[in-house]
Amino acid sequence: MTTSTQVEAEEDLGWTRGDTVRTAIAGGVAVLLLGLAWYLAATDGEGLGGSNAALMLLVGAGLGILFERGRYCFFCIFRDMFEFKNSRGVYAVLISIVVGMIGYAMIFSTRLPTPSADNTPTDAHIAPVSIALVIAGLAFGLGMVISGGCIAGHLYRLPQGHLRSIPALAGVVIGFGLGFLSWDFMYSSFILGAPVPWLPAGNGYTLAVLLQLGVLIGIGVWLMKWNPPMEGRGARAVTPTEIRRQVFFTRWPTLMTGTGVGLLAILAYYKDAPLGVTQQISSLSRTGMTELGWLDSFMPGLDERLAGCVAVVVETITTNGWLILGIVLASFIAALCGRRVKVEKTTALNSSTALLGGLLLGWGAMIGLGCTIGVLLSGTHAMALSGWVFGAAVLASAGLGFKLGLHRKAAPEVY
Amino acid sequence: MSTEEKTAEGSSTPQKSSGGKLAIAVIATAALAGTGGFVVANSTGGDEGTTTAASSGEAGGESATTINEVDIPGENRGYEDVHTDEPLVTTDWLAERLDEGDLYEQGIVLLDVSEDLPTSELTPYAEAHIPQAQYVEWSSEFTQPNTREFIDADEFTELAQSLGINDDTTVVLYGDNNNWFAAYAAWVFNLYGVEDVKLLDGGLHKWEAYDERELVEEVPSVPEGDFEAKPQNHDIRAFQPEVLEIAEENAAADGENVGEFNLVDIRSAEEHNGEVGVDPEIFEGEGASIWGHIPGSVNVTWTEIVDEETGEFLPEEEIRAIYEEAGVDFDKPIIAYCRIGERASHTWYALSQILGEEVKVYDGSWSEWGNSVGVPVANNSGERAGLWGQQ
Numbered sequence: 001m002t003t004s005t006q007v008e009a010e011e012d013l014g015w016t017r018g019d020t021v022r023t024a025i026a027g028g029v030a031v032l033l034l035g036l037a038w039y040l041a042a043t044d045g046e047g048l049g050g051s052n053a054a055l056m057l058l059v060g061a062g063l064g065i066l067f068e069r070g071r072y073c074f075f076c077i078f079r080d081m082f083e084f085k086n087s088r089g090v091y092a093v094l095i096s097i098v099v100g101m102i103g104y105a106m107i108f109s110t111r112l113p114t115p116s117a118d119n120t121p122t123d124a125h126i127a128p129v130s131i132a133l134v135i136a137g138l139a140f141g142l143g144m145v146i147s148g149g150c151i152a153g154h155l156y157r158l159p160q161g162h163l164r165s166i167p168a169l170a171g172v173v174i175g176f177g178l179g180f181l182s183w184d185f186m187y188s189s190f191i192l193g194a195p196v197p198w199l200p201a202g203n204g205y206t207l208a209v210l211l212q213l214g215v216l217i218g219i220g221v222w223l224m225k226w227n228p229p230m231e232g233r234g235a236r237a238v239t240p241t242e243i244r245r246q247v248f249f250t251r252w253p254t255l256m257t258g259t260g261v262g263l264l265a266i267l268a269y270y271k272d273a274p275l276g277v278t279q280q281i282s283s284l285s286r287t288g289m290t291e292l293g294w295l296d297s298f299m300p301g302l303d304e305r306l307a308g309c310v311a312v313v314v315e316t317i318t319t320n321g322w323l324i325l326g327i328v329l330a331s332f333i334a335a336l337c338g339r340r341v342k343v344e345k346t347t348a349l350n351s352s353t354a355l356l357g358g359l360l361l362g363w364g365a366m367i368g369l370g371c372t373i374g375v376l377l378s379g380t381h382a383m384a385l386s387g388w389v390f391g392a393a394v395l396a397s398a399g400l401g402f403k404l405g406l407h408r409k410a411a412p413e414v415y
Numbered sequence: 416m417s418t419e420e421k422t423a424e425g426s427s428t429p430q431k432s433s434g435g436k437l438a439i440a441v442i443a444t445a446a447l448a449g450t451g452g453f454v455v456a457n458s459t460g461g462d463e464g465t466t467t468a469a470s471s472g473e474a475g476g477e478s479a480t481t482i483n484e485v486d487i488p489g490e491n492r493g494y495e496d497v498h499t500d501e502p503l504v505t506t507d508w509l510a511e512r513l514d515e516g517d518l519y520e521q522g523i524v525l526l527d528v529s530e531d532l533p534t535s536e537l538t539p540y541a542e543a544h545i546p547q548a549q550y551v552e553w554s555s556e557f558t559q560p561n562t563r564e565f566i567d568a569d570e571f572t573e574l575a576q577s578l579g580i581n582d583d584t585t586v587v588l589y590g591d592n593n594n595w596f597a598a599y600a601a602w603v604f605n606l607y608g609v610e611d612v613k614l615l616d617g618g619l620h621k622w623e624a625y626d627e628r629e630l631v632e633e634v635p636s637v638p639e640g641d642f643e644a645k646p647q648n649h650d651i652r653a654f655q656p657e658v659l660e661i662a663e664e665n666a667a668a669d670g671e672n673v674g675e676f677n678l679v680d681i682r683s684a685e686e687h688n689g690e691v692g693v694d695p696e697i698f699e700g701e702g703a704s705i706w707g708h709i710p711g712s713v714n715v716t717w718t719e720i721v722d723e724e725t726g727e728f729l730p731e732e733e734i735r736a737i738y739e740e741a742g743v744d745f746d747k748p749i750i751a752y753c754r755i756g757e758r759a760s761h762t763w764y765a766l767s768q769i770l771g772e773e774v775k776v777y778d779g780s781w782s783e784w785g786n787s788v789g790v791p792v793a794n795n796s797g798e799r800a801g802l803w804g805q806q
Contacts (some may be wrong), residue, residue, distance in 0.1 A: 021643075056469075117458065181512060196459060197458040198458050199454050199458050203453075207454060211454050218443070271644060298492075298495065
């Protein structure tokens with residue numbers, strides 16, 4: 001992946017017939033995306049997710065572009081770090097947390113001037129911290145390594161031609177199903193009665209923001225040792241070619257990607273719901289299973305006050321579904337324009353490992369009430385300890401997975 | 416970091432500077448860890464997950480807390496299994512089902528929950544009742560002996576199974592006195608997770624007095640059901656500590672309804688205003704030493720939302736308009752109270768089940784509030800009222 005996204009500076013990009021075709025398709029998809037947003041705005045999302053549908057579709061599109069162009073992919077970022085000792089991608093995550101949490105703190109402070117433990121914002125992703133969350137994070141991290149991406153990663157890498165994302169996402173749907181089946185046990189054994197630490201509670205927003213800022217800066221400083229030297233760049237003129245290269249071909253700077261993701265997270269929470277990519281997918285699993293009679297229509301704990309990124313009510317499509325569609329379509333557009341749609345080789349082995357990894361991702365995301373976006377990102381934004389704990393568990397098991405080379409064993413043709 | 420060291424000359428300076436950096440790093444880490452520990456330790460309430468009935472009230476400084484920490488097991492299950500699509504059935508509907516034959520085979524369990532006051536003009540169950548109805552005695556069968564609390568989940572499971580209730584059963588309740596106690600039962604059934612609970616609109620009055628339909632003496636026998644009670648759903652039950660929080664906020668705002676919940680007092684206007692107490696001749700045991708109402712509560716007597724003649728609930732929009740006019744802010748959830756919780760259940764039924772709002776019953780009601788030491792009370796009578804107000 002690292003090499004394919006970078007084009008040598010000296011090379012002239014040129015314009016091939018392929019570019020014409022790709023740009024035409026990208027234009028068509030863009031028209032479709034914007035037309036859909038226009039339709040949703042004009043009908044107020046009636047029956048199709050409500051008045052925020054158009055906005056969330058566009059937020060998803062923004063994320064899709066940022067993910068694709070900034071390579072905001074937890075799999076890629078962790079792999080660079082553990083395998084190539086390159087921590088640069090981590091800074092995009094750190095910055096997106098910084099930006100998002102400040103925005104969240106502002107929104108919280110207007111809604112809840114005095115934060116306290118029995119008065120947590122119910123719509124933010126603040127989850128109980130229990131051993132179940134750790135187990136979920138460990139499973140998720142392992143699934144990420146084996147399947148070649150986290151759930152959001154699969155969503156944006158699928159349009160790049162990462163075909164393993166198809167069995168992986170199928171695995172996610174099934175994994176959610178398994179998660180629902182094991183929910184009762186996990187809930188009653190571990191989650192019920194677990195504390196729900198919300199850092200601003202009893203401390204105020206300032207202290208919570210400062211603490212998180214301190215931790216993030218600490219991580220950032222520590223990771224500087226794994227920052228590869230910047231290659232000198234020759235003098236360049238601002239020409240159309242150079243702009244095209246910067247926009248569509250070279251990876252966007254981490255600072256820009258991280259800030260963009262953080263701002264979109266604030267916008268999404270302010271207008272609709274915290275970012276997350278699993279709610280609509282888990283609804284699919286849950287609706288199917290409920291209709292087949294494999295699940296009770298009421299799930300203790302889950303349908304109570306646990307806020308997270310997992311299906312509660314099952315409708316046709318929610319704003320979360322539009323967000324996902326936006327990610328996929330916009331990523332496709334961005335990838336097409338940058339010549340990055342390349343069908344990856346799939347084999348029986350790497351498809352089945354993707355499926356297996358997807359199962360772990362889905363199960364982990366169900367028990368953890370979300371994924372790297374819904375729990376790690378939106379959780380730390382909301383200054384919930386659960387975001388940190390889940391993140392640490394994912395990091396630990398992904399690190400181990402990469403050290404053991406599980407991603408190569410799972411897909412020898414790709415890595 | 417490394418460039419500085421390289422450019423520095425002499426052998427002692429770099430050591431000093433790296434020693435200084437190490438010291439700063441250690442202090443920064445320690446400060447961060449210390450703050451982190453402090454913040455995390457502060458950030459949880461003691462009782463997350465399962466809710467308990469008690470909180471510490473408003474203890475601060477040297478003051479004492481008067482509310483005991485009583486644990487009522489339960490959970491916050493939301494409103495999904497509480498709200499019912501069609502919460503009311505008509506007497507015509509019931510008559511059709513009875514014509515079709517055995518209710519149990521149609522997945523219906525019909526229950527009579529009545530107050531059976533001797534003054535009632537309606538026939539008591541023991542003499543005659545709607546065909547195929549079973550009887551549940553609200554006072555003895557729903558509550559624990561000599562304690563003010565409902566039967567626990569296991570006992571409720573036993574009761575429900577003995578009535579032939581399965582997981583998918585439609586429970587239809589009716590009773591005398593405009594379904595007061597039937598609504599109370601509906602609330603208790605929802606408290607323990609029975610999902611499909613409906614009221615016969617108008618109750619026994621509509622069936623017997625208004626429609627003049629048949630009553631029978633025969634008592635049905637049903638097979639044992641398999642329903643398993645869930646823990647109490649504390650999203651539909653309010654306890655004194657949370658009401659106290661709201662009351663204190665409202666009291667601080669001169670009785671304005673500023674708290675997080677609307678409070679709806681469904682007692683008579685005289686009781687609400689604090690002009691009268693409870694007549695001990697009729698309502699022995701429901702008396703209160705203090706008269707008045709919880710600060711910030713609005714008064715909508717339960718009779719206002721039923722049709723006088725038929726006893727049926729008014730149309731949904733009319734009910735909503737009545738509460739809106741009384742000052743209920745439907746953007747906030749609602750807590751309803753009365754004297755012991757049974758008429759508040761009637762109002763709960765209208766607001767929660769018919770209007771689909773998020774509503775709790777404060778079943779401690781005035782018989783708890785009006786006898787509690789220190790809680791804020793509003794009285795509109797302009798006089799000292801209650802036990803310490805009379806000559």
